[in-house]
Amino acid sequence: MTPDTNPIRTAIYLSLLMVLISSVSVATTRYASDYTSTAAIVTLQYLVCCVLCIPRTVRHGLAPLATQRLPLHLFRGVVGVLGFYLFYASVQHIALVDAMLLRQSAPLTLPLVMWAWNRERVPWRSLIPLVIGFMGIAVILRPSPEGLSWWHAAGVASAFTLSISMVATGELARTEPASRILFYYFFLSLVCVAPFSLGDFSGLPWQVWLAMLFIGVSMYFALGLYTRAYALAPAWAIAPVNYLAVVLTGVWGWLIWGQVPDTWTLLGSALVIGGGLFTIALGRRIDRSSG
Structure with missing residues (x-):
């Protein structure tokens, strides 16, 4: 098999492109948040995604939208909105690297969410990277006698919501095609957040409109690459x-x-990333042994 046809190599290239787009999108969100509300950014993000996905979803009529799992779709939409809201709010108030790192700690929270969802047992070996990763989160949060940094805590909460969304998506994927899952995610999320953004779009400079449109487009294509x-x-x-x-x-x-x-952020980052990579390595070992 040549490198050009190696699926893992191709997947890595796609992931690199996704990471680049996502990081630029986060920086763009930080810029837009200086001019408008988080609700407005999230609303336009989901509106753009809806517009982009509708032609593909309904190109053969409305039959592909039929579902018997609307409550779970709605739950995933609410959780997704909450996750982006928390993430974008943290981006607005703390360093970008802190917000992104806390969001990327989702692999550490996923085993806990899976246990709470269906009481799936967490192997004892998986507890070691969880402890390492959560030590890193604690270092980044840096609780002090004055209290906890609530915007950092919002970043941690966004990681938990991302994990919940991932588990809910896995449940939906048992019976639903990907196009239907994405449509209901975008549409129901838009319905949930739009009422909170009324009046937040007036008087915005064209550069901010362009930035918010880019955020929506980048989310759509990043999800496709993912x-x-x-x-x-x-x-x-x-x-x-x-x-x-x-x-x-x-x-x-x-x-x-x-x-x-600062030094504490770098130390916390090393622990969180180390714990995440350890978790991924354990998953690889489990996949190989079960294969």
Whole structure:
């Protein structure tokens, strides 16, 4: 098999492109948040995604929209909106690298969510990277006698919501095609958040409109790249690439806003990424032994 036809290599390339788009989108969100509300950014994001996915979803009529799992679709939509709202709010108030790193800690929270969802047992070996990763989160949060940084805590909460969304998506994928899952996710999320953004779009400069449109388009194509990459290769092969988003986001924060990570952030980052990579490595070992 030549490198050009190697599915894992192709998946890594797609993941690299996704990471680049996602990191630029986060920086763009930070820019737009100086001019409008988080609700407005999230609303336009989902509106753009709806517009882009409708032609593909209904090109053969409305029959593909028929579903018997509307409550789970709605639950996933609500969780998705909450996750982006928390993430974008944290981006607005803390360093980009901190917000992205906390969001990327979702692999650490996923085993806990799976246990709470269906009481799936967490192997004892998986507890070791969880402890390492959560030590890193604690370092980044840096609780002090004055209290906890609530915007950092919002970043952690966004990781939990991302994990919940991932588990809900896995449940939906048992019976629903990907196009239907995406449509209901975009549409129901839009319905949930739009009422909170009324009046937040007036008087915005054209540059902000352009930025918010880019955020929506980038989310749509990033999800497409993500889906394609994970269809080509197992998670353990490409998931580590996602941590490059932390590095790239840190670069944008440094170049544009002068946000230089301190020693504690670097230490916490090392622990979180180390715990995440450890979790991925364990998943790879389990996949190989079960194969």
